[in-house]
Amino acid sequence: MPSLTVDTPTGTFVLTEEDGAIIRATWGLGGSDHTPLLERAAAQVRAYFRGELEQFELPLKVRGSALQRAVCDAIAAIPYGYTRTYGEIARDLGSSAQAVGQCCGGNPIPVIIPCHRVMGARGLTGFSGEGGVETKVALLRLEGAAGLLI
Structure with a gap:
């Protein structure tokens, strides 16, 4: 699965994509895949941490019950x-x-x-x-x- 690492004030943050949706975000080390969705998600995460974004607009898929x-x-x-x-x-x-x-x-x-x-x-x-x-x-x-x- 493609993932992209983003540096944030709270640590290194990894975004993971599958089938056109963000399925995971976690702190740690991850990949350097530059898909359009991961680039958009990374840009939104950076904007959030700059105080410039209040609402994320990304396709998300939560697995679970x-x-x-x-x-x-x-x-x-x-x-x-x-x-x-x-x-x-x-x-x-x-x-x-x-x-x-x-x-x-x-x-x-x-x-x-x-x-x-x-x-x-x-x-x-x-x-x-x-x-x-x-x-x-x-x-x-x-x-x-x-x-x-x-």
């Missing part, structure tokens, strides 16, 4: 600079907050599907991406949501 896909859809609908709780998403989906949390942790396309915008009932929680909570805080600060961290 129906709940995983529904949680990712709900997360993707959270506006830039805002947060929701696991419990709020769980109520909307008729699920449990714990199940939503597990799906957030299994989000295959973080940043683009902004699971960093999901908080616990009492505020800041973990983050499964590179750098853990520190990366989550950095992403929320970038979006101007730092006041929501308390």
